[in-house]
Amino acid sequence: RPGTSAEAVEAAWRKVIQRYGLKKESRIGYSIGVAYPPDWGEHTISLRPGDKTVLEPGNVVHSILGMWMDGWGIEISETILVTETGHETLTKFPREIHVKS
Template identity: 55%
Template sequence: MLRTSDAVQEGMAAVMGALKAGVTAGEVHAAWLAVLNRYGLEKASRIGYSIGAAYAPDWGEHTLSFRANEPTIVPENAVVHVILGMWMDDWGMELSETLHVRSGDCRRLCDFPQHVHIVER
């Protein structure tokens, strides 16, 4: 579990390092996959999406999804939710951030400590 936690935290740093206006959503996803590959982990689903106030057809807006080979260009001033969840047979974890995409980087919109909080039952 701790090893996966390390991968998720490193993966978030990689995603945030790759996320800026003008890159494709697939390039951002590839940064995540590179970390997972180093740890011998897999996750086939998307890792994030655009959010906003448009509410059509729903709150997810269906305009930008961070998944493998996604060609959509990430626009400047987009607001996205990156959710790095890893779900195993008997446990799971996730680390998520809401990010503002800028011309050369992205900015966190929340000041909550960026690490996985381990809760034992």
């Protein structure tokens, strides 16, 4: 939601996964939409510890909540627009589990 820092978003994610003994070393998302052509390395907003950038309405982030373990993994990728009152998920992919074997 607007007014939240990038590092606070990451801290909320980390708090949840730590309950299950998990950790993620890399960032969990980044801004998109500033550069042309689009580039994951824009470095305007990076959802990671230490990024004090405050989210504002109109910011768009690509959330990449991938976790890779020995023998299994999970990928959750969302494009999210920060709105005046919260957020809007722009990804329109069906919300179901897809298993790749």
